[in-house]
Amino acid sequence: MSSALLKTRRSQLTKGRLPGYAIWVVLGTAVVLAAAVSALIGFDVLVWALIAAVFFVAGATLVTAAAEGRRKAADSLMTYLVYGAFVIALLPLLSVIWTVLERGLPGLSYDFFFTSMNGVTGATDNASAENGTPVLGGAYHAIVGTLQITLWATLVSVPIGLLAAVYLVEYGRGGALDRAITFFVDVMTGIPSIVAGLFAAALFALLFGPGTRTGFVASVALSVLMIPVVVRSTEEMLKIVPNELREASYALGVRKWRTIVKVVVPTAISGIASGVTLAIARVVGETAPILVTAGFASSINLNVFGGWMSTLPTFIYYQILTPTSPTNIDASTQRAWAAALILIIMVMLLNVVARLVARIFAPRTSR
């Protein structure tokens, strides 16, 4: 008999709480109301969703405030805002990726990968637009340029960055010089990429005369951006190598530099490699420093030390801003988005590789 009574009695702990369905009622009402309002000011899915969201947050908060009190209402308002922030943050990501896929895929073809813009003029684009033939010209020269410039930037910055990190972690004793290097490495991560480009341009202008623009100048500019990233990530990785391993090596009568080269660095190598890959991913998409250091080319240039060079980012930039044919810009737009798709795939691949490297080659420890 008492158990029957208990069943009908609501728990003291759930008293004064909104039933679970209340929130769905509020949501439904908000959606319907928003539809009505957006119909009044001109219907648009985005506007509708926006108004519905506002109505829902306001309504749900008010309902909670009425039923559960102000503290609970503030808490649920915050929850909605935080979830909303995340959704808003995802919108541009989805939009960018969708746009690049939608507009880039049609332009991707074998020819796009393996032909340059050499000989492709406004007349070519006009002709293909009039005759409905496929768009000619491709990003081969830009892909080659990107690979070369990035390769040289990596060759310059990885040894410097690695050694500097080794100095900071293994040799540094917290003196003024060490603190200065750490501080300025941090500051260097904040150098605007265009300033790095100007630096390389100014340096080479002083050394080899004004207007010196080659792929290698661009590599130097990218190195300025890459070195601090390499130093920071390598530093982090070297720091988490247990001191016990260094001591074990010293106790075997092994010299410090051999300990570093053969014990410390190999133990941290997966993290270091992953950091370097991320640094490459960061600079491969840089545009501004290339613009001011490598100029622009429409044909393949295999020599990083002489002649202007294009990369994928500058190719995209010029195709959009100065279409090959001012009257038929669609051809250039298509090439730009196709190049953007390739560039994004490159960057994403590098990111994935970095994560895989970090996971797969991590030293297995039983502890």
Next chain:
Amino acid sequence: MSKRIDVKDLNVYYSKFLAVEDVNISIEARSVTAFIGPSGCGKSTFLRTLNRMHEVIPGAHVEGEVLLDGDDLYDPAVDPVTVRGQVGMVFQRPNPFPTMSIRDNVLAGVKLNNKRISRSDADALVEKSLRGANLWNEVKDRLGRPGSGLSGGQQQRLCIARAIAVSPQVILMDEPCSALDPISTLAIEDLINELKADYTVVIVTHNMQQAARVSDKTAFFNIAGTGKPGKLIEYADTTTIFNKPLQKSTEDYVSGRFG
């Protein structure tokens, strides 16, 4: 291949802080000597001065002499790397190199120094060292596997094998069993008894029963208070230290009245 150690008027400093004061001690070749004492009394610090490992810590330095068969470790012409080749060390926590196989761990001292060694010599050295560390039978079928896959006790014996593979004169052990279970501890203690035949062994331990079981002579270190330097209070045969110590504080410590 075993040398005696004579320490004369040794002071150890961390920068300006005097950590260990005025140690005089003579350690016989082919013997096991235990250092005991409460935490922070400087016994580990002192142990590290016997192969100059304390120099890894910035600011640490010593005054006085440590003679290895009469040769001063702190002679300005001496390279600490050479010292560590002759005086090996085993640490508190087993620390095999995670990037290396069991075999490579044993050969680490040889390979890291870039010494050339033929394959058959290397095989022989690996087997000899692992047998010396009582580990051969347990790992002979998986020498290519990572050393970090072994159990804690096996890892510690691997570290001992690694230390004896460079054929040192002296082996220092800094609380080698404190991270191990009782069974593994027993295995290490048995091993220490065997190592005595070929090496001078110095072991720091918190465990007084362990000191009583394995050592021939025992040194008791103590500290007067926080911020004061650690001192060698008494050094004698292990039986004497545990049964008839001369000093009151030694008696208090070994009988468990403090520490």
Next chain:
Amino acid sequence: MTSVRGAQRPTSDPKGTPVATTTLTRRDAAGKSGDRVFSGAALGAGILILVVLFGVAVFLIIQALPVLGADPADITGGEGFGAYIFPIVVGTVIAAAIALLLATPLGIGVALFISHYAPRRLAMTFGYLVDLLAAIPSVVYGAWGYAVLAPRLAVVYGWLAENLGWIPLFAGPASQTGKTILTAGIVLAVMVLPIITSLSREIFLQTPTLHEEAALAMGATRLEMIRMAVLPFARAGIVSAAMLGLGRALGETMAVALVLSGGALTASLIQSGNQTIAAEIALNFPEAYGLRLSELIAAGLVLFVITLAVNIIARWIISRHREFSGAN
């Protein structure tokens, strides 16, 4: 064992001939020089970084110097370098300020979502998604802003000019293409969002669990717990995250160069006009020579100094925070 010092005492080798070395002093010159070469190389690399940063400043100054001696009439705009640089500095600050105003609250919200609200199992994935925003190259953002965002916003700007035109910020006529400083600011906001989010997230995750549990045990709601335990702990970190985001927004080039159709300084955010330093350089550098080149490099120097100051302040806040938080 006698008490003679090892250093002066020649030991005897087995044959009985005295030699000056002991088993401990045997020379290993190759090994030692290896140590020296390696530590020298490491130190050299460290110093090289300082030299490079110093070089950035020096070379920019050298190349910018001609601007100082030039006749004001020869400078673009004809009124000297001050009059040339001022509007684009203001434009840079406006664009960065818009980006920061939008991205900071959003970034904190997203960071809180990942650190305290999202289901534990999905939090990592969500964090990775937001990090993807940072992986997209700036030129792609520029192209996206140019082709997708600006036309959409043009509609909104038209509405703003019509209804809120009395506010100077929204004074009409609105840009038909949507390529305005506000659009540039929004694109910049998207670009600095991952910076602010990832830094704040790290700091939120470092909040001592003890404090959080203490707050929850007192019956605090999640919001109250965040206000009592998480935010006070993270305040300095959030400020420096925003400062680092600001540094990025100030120096970002491509998004602005593509999205903004620049021009003279105006108060309205929805007309074309205004320009940022970075975009000014990128747009004009390829054709520049002589004095114009020096002008642009001088502008770059100004940008360098501004971002340097912002970054130094941010780093300073972080380092101070580290000392007090005890998070390490």
